[in-house]
Amino acid sequence: MPYSPEHHGPHRIVGPGFFEQVFEVVARVPKGHVTTYGDVAAELGMRSIARKVGHALAGLHPDRTDVPWHRVINSQGKVSRPADSSSGQLQRQLLIREDVEVATSGRIRDFDSRRYTYPKRP
């Protein structure tokens, strides 16, 4: 499905407090599961701002251990950080620690079943 304004509303923009909103959604992802930048964006009602979700996580202070940023991967089921970067290695390590297997390619094993489904909200 191609992107178009009507999917998320032409007037909806990313404003102050956006980062915290992203963190709140990510914090809901259970240990042992993963979610995607796009899914987080969709959960916020803005499908088109997947990139901004990544930006929010990039700006996450290391001390924020309450936000499981390592559980956020891309729509192809792969970790987006380079395997040779420190953050990339940390992400893989944290996932393995949760029994989530990461292939050399960065691909998460059993992505479909590991992918978290957000509960429908009223």
Added chain:
DNA sequence: CGGCTGACGACCT
């Protein structure tokens, strides 16, 4: 204002 740049995503070869 134009151009470039992302922890992105959908599509097409």
Added chain:
DNA sequence: GAGGTCGCCAGCC
């Protein structure tokens, strides 16, 4: 599966 293209949104020259 592995690339490349194009769309999207902000921020930064």
